Amino acid sequence: MTEEQSHPIRAVALDVDGTLAGTDHKVSPRAIAALSALERAGVAVIIVTGRTVGATRRIVAEAGLRTPFIACTGAVIEDPATGERLREQALDPDLVQRILEVAQARDLVATLWTPEAMYAEERDANIELLEALNDERVRLGPLAPVLEWPVVKIIVAAEPERLDAAADELREELPELVRSLDTFLETAIEGDGKAGALRLVLDRLGIPPEACAGAGDADTDAEWLEMVGLPVAVENARPSVHAVSERVIGHHADDAVAGFLEELLARRREELGDPMA
DSSP states (O other): OOHHHHSOOOEEEEOIIIIISOTTSOOOHHHHHHHHHHHHTTOEEEEBOSSOHHHHHHHHHHHTOOSOEEEGGGTEEEOTTTOOEEEEOOOOHHHHHHHHHHHHHTTOEEEEEOSSOEEESSOOHHHHHHHHHHTSOOEESOSGGGGGSOOOEEEEEOOHHHHHHHHHHHHHHOTTEEEOSTTEEEEOOTTSHHHHHHHHHHHHHTOOGGGEEEEEOSHHHHHHHHHSSEEEEOTTOOHHHHHHOSEEOOOGGGTHHHHHHHHHHHHHHHHHTOTTO
16 A cells, blocks of 8 residues: 555645646636535545635635635635634734835845735735735735734745746845745744645544645745645745655646646545545
């Protein structure tokens, strides 16, 4: 029996951008159908994403999921069955100020996130990408008033070449920022973030991490993937994700995660002894 077969999968955790979603930033009908069927078959489906709460709600609602979801890179957990906000973790105001100062000094674009909206001083290509990913408008204007509200996430953006060149210095200055997409660094607190949020959801469900499968692509996914029983990297994943994964599937552009979910569904149906379960 392989390690993958030794633990029946009772939950699957999934990143969205670069993983579950395609290059058009959308979750395909095939993937939506697989998500829905898996949960109906008794496998808890946990969306673990950096997207906004509203964007995550829409995916969960389309698939008819009832398992708590994780948004804003772990800062928010919400139960779609009850609408209850299970977690809302604001960043330390001093950290927010420090990130803004470093971003300004390096001429990087900063976007502040509250639980309900995204804010930036002006629109550029990075802001347009955020709007496309979340299907939501970024609110434009001075950031100072936003600092009076709970800020749950910050994205700092620049061209990939600039982030690559400054990676070591930024990591030393701001270890709280982790690479997500090629153009984005975002807040992800080590030991917390997506990993801490996933632990909370699994504990709530009574499912041990070794009975959870997961798929991701970004540095923000590496920590939580390392703790699950079956960590999976998409082909396009960053090196940190490949390093902790037991299996590599195809590219997110080819809907590889949908195929992986269909495999999990087939295995679950075999466990149930009913091919139409």
